[in-house]
Amino acid sequence: MMGKFLDWLKERIKHWTKPASSVLIVGILSDLTRSHTDLVVENALLRQQLIVLQRQIKQPQLSNPDRFRLVFLSHFTAFWKQALHIVQPDTLLRWHRELFQFYWRRKSQGKSKISPETIALIQEMAKENQLWGAERIRGELLKLGIEVSKRTVQRYMPKEKKTGSSGQNWATFLKNQASGIWACDFTVVYDWLFRQWYVFVVMELRTRRIIHTRVTKYPTDKWMAQQLREATPWGQGPKYFIRDHYKKYAAHFLAVAGSIKEVKTPYRTPEANGGCERFMGSLRRECMNHILIYDDKHLQRVATEYTSYFNQERLHQGIDQRTPDHYDQTRLKPKIQKNLMDE
Template structure:
């Protein structure tokens, strides 16, 4: 370090001499030798060494010629970084003026309320913030509200509609089952959204519009039909089916193209039926499938618990009350032993 200051003092004394370029070049080379000597392997230059090159750049036009450790571009970047750091420090010492900054908590609440309530505007959100004890103006809420994502997911909008009308919605659909002889059977069903009950099911080899109309009539023989009847754009649900549904008092609602998630309750029941029964049996004929489906629908209504019904069954399975007396748990086979129902029985 002492040698470095000696060279620096020597350069200051002789900077105005006749050999100033030669002296500055020697100083720059000696400085780089001193920087390389104690560093094996090579490391980054220290702040003092960077400052030396920045000073040399300001005072000598030929500073690029003896530069070997780094490129001239690097020295320029050091100068720019120091300029930014200086003004950042200078700006931080001044007193902030203008409006009060909005906290992160308030911004998060504004975005959350806008996402959860698509129909709310700035006055409604501002009122909720006031009731929560936050001090923010309506103009501030409006300004931040413009930055919030206000395009909710279409699936979320459809899900909200289904939840608000589940008691009045029924859905119908088909699914296919191959047989032992490589034939194809069509299983038609109608399911209610409120308790996930199967209102009607039947099996056929040749589904057509008049057959579907008859199934609709048998689904609600003595009770009013559901307010909305949801189905997809299958060609089997033609004009006769739509007209019959309207005559029964239902409003037909078709799902969008290639959007099975819009009829999620029906699609989920098809998946449950396949996992619980059809994936484990080989269907012989139409009569065989009808018998199996009848047993499964009975098991589905009375025994099988559902996550969407808070672990209850569509028919309302009562919850057993364990007494102080020792009891025994009995199992009752369902669907030939594929599933079981468990109940308490008093010990003998």
């Protein structure tokens, strides 16, 4: 009777401490009660199952606790590289470095060494005295017997940008200078017979408005002078005119330009005439790449229609999402725009 009870108890203990337990600690404790042969056989079975999984699952998903357990267990055996199957040894070393960085980052942060009252005082000083810097606030705190470093003061100062400054940034400065500046450029288009045509464009930089667009097969000096004459009727021209070093800008063109000051872009620097270059890119991407051109008349009609769309309907980021023809109109407030959209 006693022998049967011991056998039953032994079976129950084996069942309670079975190796298939999903809890790592329980599995380790159960291994302490098993023989060396059982462990070797179990390792062989687990290794064979891992080989099967490796053939089916290329990238197993591991959680952060899984990574921590693998790093922790690898420190207790010299054969940890041979024991890894679902990850590479370099991956385990990388996890260890990341865990080390996380540990020291949390340890270095720690708790603040200054009181909440001092932090509130720094923020109040910075808010009430917007012209004070971190060093000035630090000096005022020293008068009160509070010793803190400049870096500590900077950490707790508000990060809000100062408003009401009389200065202007570079973007505003360049936009102000764009008034009275025109630019011109050429682009090449091929028709269905692979004939080459030139599209000449004149743009006002401030508003991005296309002043003049014409097509030709032979851009001679006289032809270009005529285009400038048509773009500036009754003497209405810009103060500065940006162009490249194309040889066709010759005597006739210069005679028509008269008092207009020409600004030549450097060699091989298309970004120096970025406004026209962007228009040429838009003309190709949005129009010419989708149309088969027949001849110069067809090309002129297409270029004119696209120029009308570009000036009247196409919004431009460079002018705050406005159209060139409506550049000087007062923009609607966001609230009014939302109401119009709701209607």
